[in-house]
Amino acid sequence: MPELPEVETIRRQMEERVVSSLISGVTLFRESMVRETIDAIAGKHILAVHRFGKLLVITLSDNLSVCIHLKMTGRLTLLAVGESFPVHTHVVFHLQSKHGDQLLVFSDSRRFGFIHVLPSTEVSKLPFLVKLGKEPLKDLTIKDFIAICHKTKRPIKTLLLDQQRISGIGNIYACESLWIAKIHPTIPANALTTNQCGALFSAIEAVLTEGISRGGASDNTYRNLMGGKGKYQNFFKVYMRKGKPCPRCTTPIAFTRLAGRGTFYCPHCQER
DNA sequence: GGGCTCCTGGAT
DNA sequence: ATCCAGGAGCCC
Numbered sequence: 314m315p316e317l318p319e320v321e322t323i324r325r326q327m328e329e330r331v332v333s334s335l336i337s338g339v340t341l342f343r344e345s346m347v348r349e350t351i352d353a354i355a356g357k358h359i360l361a362v363h364r365f366g367k368l369l370v371i372t373l374s375d376n377l378s379v380c381i382h383l384k385m386t387g388r389l390t391l392l393a394v395g396e397s398f399p400v401h402t403h404v405v406f407h408l409q410s411k412h413g414d415q416l417l418v419f420s421d422s423r424r425f426g427f428i429h430v431l432p433s434t435e436v437s438k439l440p441f442l443v444k445l446g447k448e449p450l451k452d453l454t455i456k457d458f459i460a461i462c463h464k465t466k467r468p469i470k471t472l473l474l475d476q477q478r479i480s481g482i483g484n485i486y487a488c489e490s491l492w493i494a495k496i497h498p499t500i501p502a503n504a505l506t507t508n509q510c511g512a513l514f515s516a517i518e519a520v521l522t523e524g525i526s527r528g529g530a531s532d533n534t535y536r537n538l539m540g541g542k543g544k545y546q547n548f549f550k551v552y553m554r555k556g557k558p559c560p561r562c563t564t565p566i567a568f569t570r571l572a573g574r575g576t577f578y579c580p581h582c583q584e585r
Numbered sequence: 586g587g588g589c590t591c592c593t594g595g596a597t
Numbered sequence: 598a599t600c601c602a603g604g605a606g607c608c609c
Contacts, residue, residue, distance in 0.1 A: 314603080367604080384604050401593085423592040425604065441605085467586070476605070484603065533602075534594090554594080572587070574603065 314535045315383045317448070317481030319543065320367050323389055326538035327362040327371075331392060332419060334359050334410040336373070343403040346421065347428045351404070353377060354430060359408075366445050366480030378436045380429040387426030391538050392416040404428060420471030424533075446478040449517050452481060459510045462502040468499035469505060469513070471572045476481065482517065485530055485545075485552050488577045490516040492551045497585040498569075498576050523548070530568055551577040 338355050359374035364370070369389075371379040374585075380541060381389065390399055392415065398405065399420040406417040419428065429439060436442065446461075447453035461478050462469070468481060472478055473487040482490075491498050493516035496509055505513070529535055529543030532553055536542060546553075550560050555568040564581035 316604095318602080384591095385602075421592090422594065423602095425591065465586090471586085474604085573589090575601090 314385055314483070314485075314533055315387070315529070316367060316486055316524070317364075317450075317521055318481030318486070318545065319529035319535050320364055320369060320383065321525050321536075322529045322543065323538050324362050324364045324369060326391075327369075327389070330412075330538070331408060331410075331415070332359050332361060334408040334415070336406055337409050337414075338407040340405040340407070343424075344407075345424065346403040346419070346424065347430065349430045351428070351430050354379065354406075365442055366448060366476055367483070368441060368445075374435055376433045378429075378431060378433040380436060380439060381388045382427050382441070383421070384423075384425035384427075386423045387419065387421040388534075388536055389538055390418045390536070390540055392418055392422065395451060412476050433551070441476075444477045446476060446480045448480045449482070449514075449521055455484075455511060455514045458514045459507060461507050462510050462513075464503070466501040466503050468571060469496060469502045470574075470576060472502045473517075474572070474574070481521065484574050484576075485532070485549070486517070486520050488552045489520045489550055492577075492579060492583060493519060495582050496581045498571055498578050500585060512538075551579060553577065 316422055335358050336354050337350050341351055357375055361372040369381045380424055394414045401422045402418050402420040404419040408415045408417055447457055470487050473482050494513040496513055524545045527545040530545035531542035532546040551566050553565045556565050559579040562581050564579055566577055567580045569576050
C-alpha cells in the first residue's frame with residue numbers, strides 16, 4: 314500500500330528524527346527479511362535518508378547503506394525504549410542520539426518487503442534501482458511522459474503502475490489521477506492524445522502532491538513512522554468507492570479488474 | 586505483456 | 598472455510 318506519498322512521509326519523519334543517530338546495535342528476528350548480513354551496521358551513524366520511487370535508502374557512515382522496500386504491509390515505526398514491538402516485527406535498530414535512545418522497528422505481516430545492506434557505492438547497482446523509471450515531481454518531464462505513453466499499447470493504468478517506466482505510482486494514485494484527467498483505465502496508452510497525456514501528467518502531480526500534504530493514505534494498513542494514519546483516504550474520489558456517486562457527475566463509481574488489480578473509475582466521466 | 590507467486594489479516 | 602488485497606520478480 315505505501316506508494317510515493319506514503320514512503321515520502323516516512324522519509325521526512327526519519328530525516329527529522331533519526332538522522333545523525335548512532336546505530337548501537339541490531340536485533341534480527343527473521344533473517345530472511347534481510348538480503349545480506351546486517352551485523353556491519355552496528356557502530357555506524359545515520360547520515361541521510363533518501364527515497365527512489367517507493368524505495369527508502371538510508372545512508373550510513375563508512376560507505377554503508379540500508380535499502381528498505383515496504384511493499385504491501387511493511388512498516389517502519391519509531392519507538393521509545395521499553396515500548397512493545399508491533400506484531401510481525403522482524404528487525405529492530407537500536408539508536409542513540411542526543412534526544413536519547415530510540416528503536417527503529419521494521420515489521421511486515423505479509424513479509425513481501427525486504428532490506429538490503431550494502432556499500433553505498435553499490436546501491437545504484439541494485440536491480441530494482443537500475444531499472445527504475447523516472448519519477449513525477451522529480452525528473453519526469455511532460456515530454457518524457459508523452460514519449461512513454463506513445464511507445465506502448467498497454468492499458469494506460471497498467472503503464473502507470475510499471476515502476477520501470479514511471480516510479481512511485483501505485484494503485485490508489487493511478488485510479489485517482491485517471492479520474493481527474495477523465496481517462497478510462499483500459500485505454501491503450503498510445504491512443505491518448507497529447508492533450509490527454511498533458512492532463513494526466515498534471516493530475517499525477519496533483520494527486521501525489523496532495524497525498525504528501527495529507528501525510529499519505531491509510532485506507533488499510535499504512536501507518537507513518539510515529540504509528541499515525543495518513544488522511545488522504547478521506548479525500549478519495551474513486552478509490553474504494555464502488556457504487557458511490559462520482560463527485561463530478563453522480564454516476565455510480567464502477568469497479569473492474571485490470572492486470573489483476575482492483576480498478577475504480579467513473580463510467581461516465583471516464584468514457585472510452 | 587499477461588499470469589502466477591510470495592504471505593497473512595480481514596471480510597464474507 | 599474461502600476469497601481477496603497488490604508491489605514487483607519471475608515465468609513463458
